[in-house]
Amino acid sequence: MKSRRISLCAIAAFLIGTSGPLLAAEQIPDPAVQDKRSSNGAAALYLEHCSSCHGVARLGGQGPALLPESLGRLGKKVAEEVIAHGRAATQMPGFADRLSTEQITALAELVYTPLPSTPNWTMADIEASRIFNEGGAALPHKPVFSADPLNLFVVVESGDHHVTILDGDRFEPIHRFPSRYALHGGPKFSGDGRYVFFGSRDGWITKYDLYNLTTVAEARAGINLRNIALSSDGRYVAAANYLPHSLVILDAADLKPLKVIPTTDRAGKKSSRVSAVYDARPRGSFIVALKDIPELWEVSYRDDAKPIYRGLVHSYETGMIEGVAEPGKFGARRIALDQPLDDFFFDPDYRHLLGSGRDAGKAVVVHLDVGRPIATIDIPGLPHLGSGITWTWQGRPVMATPNLKEGSLSIIDMQDWSVIKRIETAGPGFFLRSHENTPYAWADVFFGPNKDVMHVIDKNTLEIVATLRPEPGKTFAHAEFTRDGRFVLVSLWEQDGAVIVYDAATFKEVKRLPMVKPSGKYNVFNKINLSDGTSH
Template structure:
């Protein structure tokens, strides 16, 4: 242990020296490019775009900190093929590599339709785990374990894991399920999409849709997957059956300015994908119906009468409609009928209401504190449909009337949070405070009174987040976000814990039935 601490201290000192260095020293330091080529490129690719291992670009690494990068290079990563280099490289070499990975490459990477097709991998013929009899296949949970990059399949009737297999690096939350619940699609920050069969426990196929991916969406008929990419700035449309690419949109506004995609979701009532663009003030609607009526890239409105006049139009499968808004949208939430989109504006203090039928912003809502609308929920309150959303920078929830777009109430919480969850059978909202000082608590809010009724602590001192209900709404599962974490199962009526299931940092879990039915209280 003394030797290990000494090595890590030397690495940290080496990194600090590199970051704070002034003029070049008389003797040249480590050549990080050569080190990368010799020790990393065979797994992570010559251009750092990934291969057997994940992409090593700032955009792909996301929130991974320099200290963690140092540790992984030095010590390896458990339950993966990433080796430890502390016995092979000097501390200064490890520090140079860490700094190198945090810099953008000289050449901006691209990923074409041909690259997507060439990356496709057909899955293994044998199951990843022995088959287990499942009482209700629609009450399964797919659990994303970030601690060691695995997926666990949980039987929601017995609350027991029944399968576990390695996942791609840094899976994004929000797996997508086919309408019958048989197949699930998993998307990674590295752009990989995995199709898994929940009936046979087999990986069917994998494909890389981009280099740095924001999220994926599945069309309402289950035929098409859309991948929203930061790098390159594209939306890739793939066959859900084969994962073969069908269309690649280069994302840019009408004047040609490129943009990343904030998020993409299906709008089932509209038979379309809706995407918000992060760098330009546009929202895109992409038709997923081959018989779709004309959609418009330019509109003249008469909002009061709901009339539109086409200036330019296209129709059919993958027809693109552009909606111009006042400023870029970071994330968004739909009203119940998918007529309106409630988006978080770039200023972090405003919600924008866009009428998707007529293609324009109809209201602006003051929501200071960076609302996280993508994690919102909708429910009935005193005969009115309302939307509740947490705030990332302030300890509160906002409850918004989906009729007149006023803020009905601001509910004070114990800290800024990220996720809200409920269920149509439950009178409660479960809200975390993972971005504040009381990160180990979940607050339970009564949907009838809009008041905090109880606070539960799944494990003192460890972050609690992301509640998900079983199919019936009888049980609520909360994640303890720790490498030695767990799922804590609560009785959703008594609000008391009934079981603890060990997991490796279970960042999210998703119930098949709730997701395919768009259960009230869950997200897209």
């Protein structure tokens, strides 16, 4: 594997366990770092201790980017602790023995200072970052282990930035390896289950060979990334960026960048962060939600995609009304909305999309074929539609969604878009999971004082039939089923956490595997077959 070595960093947040190339755009000093008006010396401290690893411009290198967008979940006080005392299981040392309390506070303030302008990240920057294993094509086309390759779980351990590959039959780890800093959004799997693609908050995309337990390719698609999607034909990866404001298309074979699409409005004047990108399998397209512009985009990846018409204009030369066309493949079809969307969910045939905004109190239904909203659904709080699931209830297709602000689950009729029932829970939840071979759905209570419980809901009666609390006071979240639906794996979401295996029929604990803050678990079979009970 090609790589270039750079010096170990000396300060600031978390460090990943793998090294990466120093990137061209990071050679340009950031005015926010070199602000001469600063009287606390933070700029000089940063350049002396941090820049060799986190980049002169704070855009990252061997260590993660030190920007408010990248560190939002960390918090300034925790950042100060990391600067002072280091971070376990990383290359981050502590500096309490050489920096004063005031200096540490000043550095924490500096890394939470926004950049003076939105940084750019070009095709050339992406290509310069790319690391490709030239020998990947010669690797064996069968697993190097005896476990069922379709019943593997990919477990993201966010506490120390590692990934564990878990045998879903024996519930034993097969392999554990360091990941990029703060993997963000669910991993995506190739159709045969051999490859998994990860996206990190720092914009790194990693292609990993599950058969041979090795990294095939990496590339940095942006500076701050929201999530990634893999096309249904396995040819393309789409990366949704917060920084810069862009959608990036890469070749899934080697992560070579193919196109950077600036996410701007029709006039090209206002730009937007990308809230989310997902693959719409039957449509042969990526669906893209923009966080700052009230538009939904459909970006086709089909070779035979017809030109996208973005409007009609009158031609004074011909007297005809003519369409203004954009290139078909990777062209953006724009759907106007009343407000930007933060998250969304497809119905089973991918004709409709349910979307929600940050403070909406409702969901909007968009008909993708006709290209416009057709209904709204009143849902108090903030539905987390990306974690929704579907099943058939009394002969009708229904969708259920947790709520990030309200202690409830909403059950929605997907024929008339009415709310069938609102199930009261012990608090706001983040994840909802089920499986076609079980009558139950598992819903966590991620936020608030009851974060240590998991509700089990009967999908027929729409009632809570059990509430589990394995470790009082500790966060208990994110259920995922085995490929046959017989067992459920749930995270004890703590530094000294675990993956707890339950019998899906009796709700009895079967096994407990110690792990470091296991944030998500993803079953290969369920993901590639679009199980009714898991996110897509």
